[in-house]
Amino acid sequence: MKALLVTQARYGSSRFPGKILKKIGNKTLLQIHLERLKRSKKVQHFMVATTQEPEAASIVEIARMAGFDTYQGSLTDVLDRFYQAANGFNPDVVIRVTSDCPLNDGVLVDEMLEKFSQSGGDYLSNVLPPTFPDGLDIELIKFSSLKKAWAEAKDPVEREHVTPYIYKRPNQFSIANFTSGRDLSKLRLTLDYPEDLALLTELIRVNGEDKSWRDYVLALENNPGLRLLNSQFSRSGV
Numbered sequence: 001m002k003a004l005l006v007t008q009a010r011y012g013s014s015r016f017p018g019k020i021l022k023k024i025g026n027k028t029l030l031q032i033h034l035e036r037l038k039r040s041k042k043v044q045h046f047m048v049a050t051t052q053e054p055e056a057a058s059i060v061e062i063a064r065m066a067g068f069d070t071y072q073g074s075l076t077d078v079l080d081r082f083y084q085a086a087n088g089f090n091p092d093v094v095i096r097v098t099s100d101c102p103l104n105d106g107v108l109v110d111e112m113l114e115k116f117s118q119s120g121g122d123y124l125s126n127v128l129p130p131t132f133p134d135g136l137d138i139e140l141i142k143f144s145s146l147k148k149a150w151a152e153a154k155d156p157v158e159r160e161h162v163t164p165y166i167y168k169r170p171n172q173f174s175i176a177n178f179t180s181g182r183d184l185s186k187l188r189l190t191l192d193y194p195e196d197l198a199l200l201t202e203l204i205r206v207n208g209e210d211k212s213w214r215d216y217v218l219a220l221e222n223n224p225g226l227r228l229l230n231s232q233f234s235r236s237g238v
Contacts, residue, residue, distance in 0.1 A: 004047060005094075006082060016191070019197070020099045031066060034067075036104060037106045048069070096140075096162060098137065121173075123167055124140040131179045133185070202226060
């Protein structure tokens, strides 16, 4: 199975502009994110799908240094940007992640790819419903299904969020969910607010940047004070 991983990255953010270019130690959060995805053994190609914002030049440079190909496309029609980034590779499956999940894990990507290859479905995610911490969101889409969504989706929400056209149509597509085995969905490892950055900084300072996602979960569960740094924020949708 030919697998392409595409991570979406942009500079602008209404809640926390430039967040993925913030640094922990001497590395940007984007660099940490990309290096952790490279832990995958089953993905053949890695891509950063970014925008044409002036600040995207820094994103492109970091991506290329990490061994990722790049594509720059629409800021608002994210489905088009995502599809165009994947189209030249003609993959069997596209893995969708986002760069505001800096501790996402290529090993987890491989576990989900294994299930996807066995199921023969159109779409597999770990967020419908979520049982993993916020910040470990992963979606796998059969490329032919992604192409159909790109060609047919008209709703602006479906263009902005890439996959709703697929997962909201279980009568047209084979949909499956990947679970962690227990509900960890209220834990936050994502990067939406400065408070999230404070948590991630402390978590990486103590544990390093190359641990398994399970190690970070254990650190959060053993440190209630750490969880309080960003506990005021609730999880958003897929």
